[in-house]
Amino acid sequence: MIRLEHIHRYFQVGEQTVHALNDINVTIEKGEYVSVMGPSGSGKSTLLNVIALLDQPSSGRYLLNDQPVTQLDDDELAKIRRENIGFVFQFFHLIPRLSAAENIEMPMILAGVAVKERKQRVQEALASVSLQDRADHRPDQLSGGQLQRVAIARAMIMRPEILLADEPTGNLDSKSGKEIIELLEGLNRQGVTLMIITHDQNLGDRARRKIRIVDGQIG
Amino acid sequence: MRYADLLSLSYRTVISHKLRSSLTALGLIIGIAAVVILTSIGRGIHTFVLAEFTQFGTNLISVHPGKTTTFGVSGASISTVRPLVIADVVSLSKVENIIAASPMVQGNARIEAGEKQRRTNVLGVGAAVPEIWKIKVVNGRFLPKEESNPRAFAVLGNKLATELFGTASPLGRRIRIGSDRFRVVGVMEKKGQMIGFDMDDTIYIPAAKALELFDRESLMEIHLLYKSNTAVERVEKAIKRSLIARHGREDFTLVTQNQMLKKLDSILNILTLAVAALGSISLLVGSVGILTIMTIAVSERISEIGLLRAVGAERRTIFQLFLCEALALSAAGGLCGVLLGITIVQILDAALPALPVELAWTYIVAAFMVSLLIGIAAGVAPAMKAARLEPLEALRAE
Numbered sequence: 032m033i034r035l036e037h038i039h040r041y042f043q044v045g046e047q048t049v050h051a052l053n054d055i056n057v058t059i060e061k062g063e064y065v066s067v068m069g070p071s072g073s074g075k076s077t078l079l080n081v082i083a084l085l086d087q088p089s090s091g092r093y094l095l096n097d098q099p100v101t102q103l104d105d106d107e108l109a110k111i112r113r114e115n116i117g118f119v120f121q122f123f124h125l126i127p128r129l130s131a132a133e134n135i136e137m138p139m140i141l142a143g144v145a146v147k148e149r150k151q152r153v154q155e156a157l158a159s160v161s162l163q164d165r166a167d168h169r170p171d172q173l174s175g176g177q178l179q180r181v182a183i184a185r186a187m188i189m190r191p192e193i194l195l196a197d198e199p200t201g202n203l204d205s206k207s208g209k210e211i212i213e214l215l216e217g218l219n220r221q222g223v224t225l226m227i228i229t230h231d232q233n234l235g236d237r238a239r240r241k242i243r244i245v246d247g248q249i250g
Numbered sequence: 251m252r253y254a255d256l257l258s259l260s261y262r263t264v265i266s267h268k269l270r271s272s273l274t275a276l277g278l279i280i281g282i283a284a285v286v287i288l289t290s291i292g293r294g295i296h297t298f299v300l301a302e303f304t305q306f307g308t309n310l311i312s313v314h315p316g317k318t319t320t321f322g323v324s325g326a327s328i329s330t331v332r333p334l335v336i337a338d339v340v341s342l343s344k345v346e347n348i349i350a351a352s353p354m355v356q357g358n359a360r361i362e363a364g365e366k367q368r369r370t371n372v373l374g375v376g377a378a379v380p381e382i383w384k385i386k387v388v389n390g391r392f393l394p395k396e397e398s399n400p401r402a403f404a405v406l407g408n409k410l411a412t413e414l415f416g417t418a419s420p421l422g423r424r425i426r427i428g429s430d431r432f433r434v435v436g437v438m439e440k441k442g443q444m445i446g447f448d449m450d451d452t453i454y455i456p457a458a459k460a461l462e463l464f465d466r467e468s469l470m471e472i473h474l475l476y477k478s479n480t481a482v483e484r485v486e487k488a489i490k491r492s493l494i495a496r497h498g499r500e501d502f503t504l505v506t507q508n509q510m511l512k513k514l515d516s517i518l519n520i521l522t523l524a525v526a527a528l529g530s531i532s533l534l535v536g537s538v539g540i541l542t543i544m545t546i547a548v549s550e551r552i553s554e555i556g557l558l559r560a561v562g563a564e565r566r567t568i569f570q571l572f573l574c575e576a577l578a579l580s581a582a583g584g585l586c587g588v589l590l591g592i593t594i595v596q597i598l599d600a601a602l603p604a605l606p607v608e609l610a611w612t613y614i615v616a617a618f619m620v621s622l623l624i625g626i627a628a629g630v631a632p633a634m635k636a637a638r639l640e641p642l643e644a645l646r647a648e
Contacts, residue, residue, distance in 0.1 A: 105565060128263065
């Protein structure tokens with residue numbers, strides 16, 4: 032469960048102070064399907080980064096599963112991200128010199144999971160995104176849709192309860208985009224909390240709960 | 251993160267840029283190979299020179315006139331140094347534990363034998379020289395044991411005998427040294443050069459005759475051979491006691507072969523150290539290569555660092571990853587350098603037998619350790635830079 036209370040986030044840009052998040056109060060229950068929409072510069076990415084623990088709010092309280100996470104140090108945050116949050120990015124962010132299987136394996140390597148278990152879980156993950164026959168391909172040998180499927184498999188490999196997707200279809204053609212969304216929605220049906228940031232109205236409308244953000248405030 | 255995974259990830263990264271990694275390692279390879287080769291030559295010369303000096307044996311002591319100390323009145327104003335004379339040799343040869351003693355006067359003179367003439371090195375010595383210097387007579391005999399009033403006999407070095415008499419036997423022939431007449435009684439075996447001094451182009455005559463020939467009053471040195479199972483300090487003490495009793499004071503200096511070897515050894519060690527230092531300059535250049543490549547690698551992979559941080563890598567892990575990469579590069583470079591160096595040394599040894607080479611293992615191990623240290627030193631700064639990146643900013647870099 033994600034609970035944000037009176038979250039503010041200021042940025043110093045030159046002389047000016049930008050108020051990117053202005054008193055955000057949101058609670059997202061486990062298993063919800065939420066879309067965050069809003070124009071460019073509205074603060075939706077900042078909101079995602081705060082929820083993802085990649086950015087710290089200037090003030091306010093953030094409880095993740097009833098645990099306050101605003102006062103944690105860097106290494107503790109890394110551990111929480113590793114175990115609780117999966118990321119899917121617009122630009123995939125795969126490591127170019129590693130194969131699809133190795134990219135999926137990476138969070139488990141960082142977590143120190145045993146080799147035997149890793150190999151087995153990677154096989155299952157590849158099967159769940161229908162890429163068994165692409166395991167040894169490097170990112171430059173895969174299409175955009177396949178890359179994003181690898182990224183989703185990587186995001187889910189540590190079995191996090193939250194999946195954050197930042198414009199997951201922004202770099203894909205409409206057919207691959209549709210496949211990716213169906214994959215993500217399938218994961219949501221299995222109980223994963225899914226939060227998608229998007230410009231795309233049609234995509235945003237598919238979510239059961241829609242958050243609209245304008246000028247750093249929830250509209 | 252497990253260490254095995256750390257190693258395999260670093261290995262994967264180094265391997266993925268084959269050309270770039272090998273060029274980077276090449277700097278180090280050349281540096282390490284240079285250290286291996288240069289120190290092998292240094293060590294080879296070291297061994298060679300020491301062997302040259304020990305071919306006369308190690309239980310030798312020489313006595314030189316004058317006391318080398320830096321206090322007291324200058325010897326130039328009041329000379330109280332009593333010269334070393336042949337009687338000193340006779341008395342020293344009776345000292346406990348001394349096997350043999352020989353005077354030594356050296357000079358250069360013209361030798362005439364029939365029609366032939368040659369300038370050569372003249373050694374005025376005693377009968378004990380073959381025993382002290384471990385050198386044999388191949389033809390005839392050496393100078394007889396006659397301390398005072400010796401007969402005018404001469405023994406020729408091997409090369410000198412050939413030059414003067416060709417294949418004919420020189421035994422019994424008369425020769426002229428300077429203006430004095432001598433009879434040849436023996437020829438020495440071939441001994442070869444000793445650091446530029448040709449032992450074969452030499453003539454041996456009795457010391458008393460050499461003093462007359464060169465118009466000297468005193469000996470240049472006295473050479474003593476002592477029993478090899480005796481402590482050198484005890485022998486030195488006995489020699490001093492005997493000579494002080496004769497001269498009234500310590501106006502001489504003893505040099506043992508061991509002291510000389512020790513001095514030589516330290517000089518030659520400095521030589522090896524100096525060439526190692528020369529080689530290290532190229533090591534330094536190699537390390538700059540690694541620093542450059544690691545700095546580039548960090549800036550190329552900022553977004554990858556951001557991703558790793560986002561999926562749960564601690565700062566420590568990022569630091570380890572990049573440091574390990576620099577280490578992998580330097581260890582590979584160091585290992586190849588050592589192998590290349592050893593190969594070249596072996597080729598040199600086979601191709602140029604005259605050049606003394608000997609693998610200096612201490613330096614080889616040290617060079618490899620230094621290459622690892624270089625990896626760490628060159629890797630730390632870029633790795634720290636990578637670890638300090640904020641995940642969010644790093645992710646945005648594209």
